[in-house]
Amino acid sequence: MTDQDLCFRSAVDLAKDIRNGEISPVEVIENALARIDEVNPKLNGFCFVYAEEAIEKAHLAESEVQSGNSIGPLHGVPFAIKDFTPTAGKRTTMGSKIFEHWIPDQNPPVVERLLQAGGIMIGKTTTPEFAHSSFTDSPLWGPTRNPWNFSCTAGGSSGGSAVAVATGCVPIAEGSDAGGSIRIPAALSGTVGLKPSVGRIPMGILPTAFDSIFHFGPLSRTVSDAALFLNVTQGPDNRDIMSLPPTVPLHIPVPNHVDGLRLALCPDQGFFALDDDVEANTRSSADALRQTGAIVEEVELGWSRQIVDDWFLHWAVFFAAYFEQYLNDWQDQMTPEVVRMIEVGQSVKATDFKRLEAARTRQWETLRPILDSYDALLTATMALPAPPVGGKDSDYDSNDAAGRYQGLDMTCTLNFVSQCPAVSVPSGFTVGGLPTGLQIVGRRYDEATVLRVAATLEAIQPWAGLRPPV
Known part of the structure; x- marks a missing residue:
């Protein structure tokens, strides 16, 4: 039987308690493994679990605390890595039968830094083939289910990581995001998902070092845990020429006040057909921020489905x-x-592909004046709550009678302005009991402000204590 309160304890609090000797990392890891045993047969969030290795590392972590050795900010804290991300000496399938038996020989910077911070990698989480989809369902591992309704998808492509966090198996998990793959499952599963500015966390896993839409980032249950993950993993690495210089570490706990901040609101990004509950929760979250001191004004983005x-x-x-x-x-x-x-x-011509840069430039030219006037932009993360298991992205690619785009995710638009960080946080629930998400988009390279807005909403309408029925 697992200790549910321990399962749902934040990474910040676990690290503090382990550091102070108030709890043993062995107890934390054994409890996390027991929780995985409870939920994974129902939801399929983990494709690999390293039980013996994790317990062994927990004993070593306990010895280091007892010896008074210097320890890292994640010492003894369990975390999970998405099965799209290579891990040295451990199978990395990317959800594909092509790579079913691939064992990489090195870790990328994000994994190295989590381990160097003292974290214990407890397993790898499911992803659709090559992380291609908003639905985590692969030829190798099958579908990953939503912890709030097992008949629905957990989202993708970091769906397994979202499930691992939402169900209390781990407090933090790594995700990757080229079109929303962190923010989509965060919104559909009721967790926090941060797409940092491109280059904030080095990639180092792609065939190209010059990609402009891929990001690593955290999924977590609290905003401060997302900030802790970012503090540990951010900074330059020569394996990624696009990686950014180091920045001032984020304050933890993340400040939770928005007095005087100017926030722009565009729930539908100007062209999406929103579910009624999604729109209502987006607007109520904006109202909550307004009532706590922010200036919130509705704006027109001038975007269209052409961006998608x-x-x-x-x-x-x-x-x-x-x-x-x-x-x-x-x-x-x-x-x-x-x-x-x-x-x-x-079938795409090289000249047409190059012209996408001009389209991205036009998109930025409409967003730039808004972010010149406002500290952040608020939109819905998803146009719909979690759809049923078994679907695919192309099922959600049409216009309604009014010309509104009947899409699913509202995230890929922000990967085309990838220097702008974006975080998805819970905004409420639908009448049917499914989570919805608010997307907070910041000025270039300004993670601190989007997390500050997120932390304020977390304080106003706390979600960390809400646990899915599994």
Whole structure:
């Protein structure tokens, strides 16, 4: 039987209690493993669990505390890594039968830094094939289910990490985000998901060192845990030429006041057809921030679904460039949506691909004056609550009778202005009991402000104590 209160304790508090000798890292890890045993058969959030190794490392962590040795900010705290991210000596399948038995020989900077901070990697979490989708469902591991309603998806592509956090298996988990893959499952599963500014956390895992839409970031239950993850993992690394210089560490706990901040509100980004509960919760979250001292004003972004279509072409070309080599031998065992994207990408002319930069520039030119006048932008994270398991992204790609875009995620638009950080935080629940998310978008490289707004909302309408029925 697991200790539920321990399961849902934050990383900040666990690290403090371990450091002060108030709790043993062995107890923490054993409890986390017991929790995984409880929930994973129902939800399928973990594809690999390193029980013996984690317990061994917990005993070592306990000895270091008892010896009075210098310890890191995550000493003894369990964390999970998405199965898209290479891990030295541990299978990394990327949800694909092509890589079913791949064992990388080195860790990327994000994994290195979590381990160097004293964290204990307890397992790897599920992802759709090559992290391609808003639905975590792969040929290798099958679907990952939503902890609030098992018939619904947990979102993707970091769906396993969201489940691991939402159910109290770990307080923090790593995700990656090229179109919303951190923020989507965070919103659908009722957790916090941060896409930092591009380059804030070095990548170092892609075939190209010059990508402009990929991000590593945390999923967590609290805003301060997301800040702790960022403090530990941010900073330059020569394996990623796009990585940013070090920045001042975020204050923990994250300040939770917004007096005097100017916040722009555009719930639908100007063109999405929003679910009624999603819109109501987005507006009520904005009202809550207004009542605590922020100036919140509704604005028009001037965006259209063309941004989503342009992002999809960019994504399709990425897939064609780096995965088309597998089609001849593996097509029958690949996810049909992945094959479709590769084929679309193969058809894009180089000149049309280059013109996407001009489209991104026009998009930025409409967002720039808003962020010149406001400290952050508020939108919904998802247009809909969690859809049923078994769906695919192309099911949500049409216009309604009024010309509104009936899409699912409202996140990929922000990967096209990737220097702007964006965090998804819980905004409430639908009438049917599914979580919804508010997306807070900041000025370039300003994670501190988006997390400050998020922490304020967390203080006003706390969500960390809400536990899914599993």
